[in-house]
Amino acid sequence: xxxxxxxxxxxxxxxxxxxxxxxxxxxxxxxxxxxxxxxxxxxxxxxxxxxxxxxxxxxxxxxxxxxxxxxxxxxxxxxxxxxxxxxxxxxxxxxxxxxxxxxxxxxxxxxxxxxxxxxxxxxxxxxxxxxxxxxxxxxxxxxxxxxxxxxxxxxxxxxxxxxxxxxxxxxxxxxxxxxxxxxxxxxxxxxxxxxxxxxxxxxxxxxxxxxxxxxxxxxxxxxxxxxxxxxxxxxxxxxxxxxxxxxxxxxxxxxxxxxxxxxxxxxxxxxxxxxxxxxxxxxxxxxxxxxxxxxxxxxxxxxxxxxxxxxxxxxxxxxxxxxxxxxxxxxxxxxxxxxxxxxxxxxxxxxxxxxxxxxxxxxxxxxxxxxxxxxxxxxxxxxxxxxxxxxx
Numbered sequence: 001x002x003x004x005x006x007x008x009x010x011x012x013x014x015x016x017x018x019x020x021x022x023x024x025x026x027x028x029x030x031x032x033x034x035x036x037x038x039x040x041x042x043x044x045x046x047x048x049x050x051x052x053x054x055x056x057x058x059x060x061x062x063x064x065x066x067x068x069x070x071x072x073x074x075x076x077x078x079x080x081x082x083x084x085x086x087x088x089x090x091x092x093x094x095x096x097x098x099x100x101x102x103x104x105x106x107x108x109x110x111x112x113x114x115x116x117x118x119x120x121x122x123x124x125x126x127x128x129x130x131x132x133x134x135x136x137x138x139x140x141x142x143x144x145x146x147x148x149x150x151x152x153x154x155x156x157x158x159x160x161x162x163x164x165x166x167x168x169x170x171x172x173x174x175x176x177x178x179x180x181x182x183x184x185x186x187x188x189x190x191x192x193x194x195x196x197x198x199x200x201x202x203x204x205x206x207x208x209x210x211x212x213x214x215x216x217x218x219x220x221x222x223x224x225x226x227x228x229x230x231x232x233x234x235x236x237x238x239x240x241x242x243x244x245x246x247x248x249x250x251x252x253x254x255x256x257x258x259x260x261x262x263x264x265x266x267x268x269x270x271x272x273x274x275x276x277x278x279x280x281x282x283x284x285x286x287x288x289x290x291x292x293x294x295x296x297x298x299x300x301x302x303x304x305x306x307x308x309x310x311x312x313x314x315x316x317x318x319x320x321x322x323x324x325x326x327x328x329x330x331x332x333x334x335x336x337x338x339x340x341x342x343x344x345x346x347x348x349x350x351x352x353x354x355x356x357x358x359x360x361x362x363x364x365x366x367x368x369x370x371x372x373x374x375x376x377x378x379x380x381x382x383x384x385x386x387x388x389x390x391x392x
Contacts (some may be wrong), residue, residue: 231296
């Protein structure tokens with residue numbers, strides 16, 4: 001390990017796309033690929049003046065990149081969707097400065113999969129230990145109170161826990177195909193009452209004269225992406241100061257580029273031309289999974305949100321042979337539409353002993369409670385048979 005050299009990077013562009021992507025495993029999601037993270041930085045959506053300072057850590061043997069940790073120095077807790085305000089209040093009560101903090105995640109994307117990316121010929125356990133030691137030293141030298149890895153890859157979690165990270169469990173939603181091949185199979189999984197409800201909700205959209213068209217691949221262009229940005233901006237504005245508007249228009253331009261559009265699908269709700277939508281949602285996909293991200297509408301139409309954000313994407317996912325659909329953070333209404341509650345872990349390191357001890361003691365109590373809550377939620381779902389078991 002002595003021959004390894006560490007570097008800190010204020011931009012992902014200090015590492016080439018080829019170097020970065022060569023470290024990624026075959027099952028990594030699009031949200032951790034170089035071009036996605038670079039588009040966030042290049043567009044100014046993730047930047048120091050937005051409270052996101054890129055600070056990626058890399059390890060090198062000579063000119064060969066051996067490992068990388070996507071990291072950001074944060075001046076606030078927005079765009080994370082793991083709500084740590086209680087930790088911030090505790091820090092204040094102890095007379096500690098909570099911000100800035102180090103964050104490991106794909107910015108403003110609450111999708112599972114964070115890990116240190118390590119070359120195949122390196123020992124992932126040793127590399128994880130070394131990189132955490134480097135992060136600890138950086139944090140202590142710069143007066144940083146905590147480092148937090150959000151939505152971690154379940155396969156990486158044991159390595160980080162073995163190196164001293166504390167796990168905090170929260171919950172998210174997930175639909176899985178479970179042998180379904182079309183929308184009728186999806187409906188068959190519900191009890192009779194919920195099947196009627198879903199059919200009624202879809203019928204309400206048709207009665208409004210709307211058709212839903214998936215647009216992907218070569219059908220995507222900058223004009224369409226700017227239309228989607230308009231919906232995104234409009235939807236965020238409805239929530240005022242809680243609108244969570246993080247992405248700049250130029251990020252949506254980047255999504256129309258050849259390198260990114262293959263991971264994007266838009267669901268256009270329209271009366272005539274799908275390129276003149278009344279409403280639209282944006283999802284991201286790879287060979288196995290679909291992720292719901294953003295939506296907006298020009299008209300208030302009953303059940304349109306359910307159709308554009310849940311039913312049409314599930315129908316498309318089944319046609320494409322995708323196995324999972326993560327619809328995004330929040331929303332108990334997702335549960336009744338086939339999205340099962342599942343635990344997801346964030347990993348934390350606190351650099352003040354008293355705060356570290358207090359939070360770890362609290363986590364020992366609340367993590368089992370979260371698992372019990374998830375079990376209770378899933379027991380109430382309107383399935384015809386037992387919901388699938390999900391292992392963290």
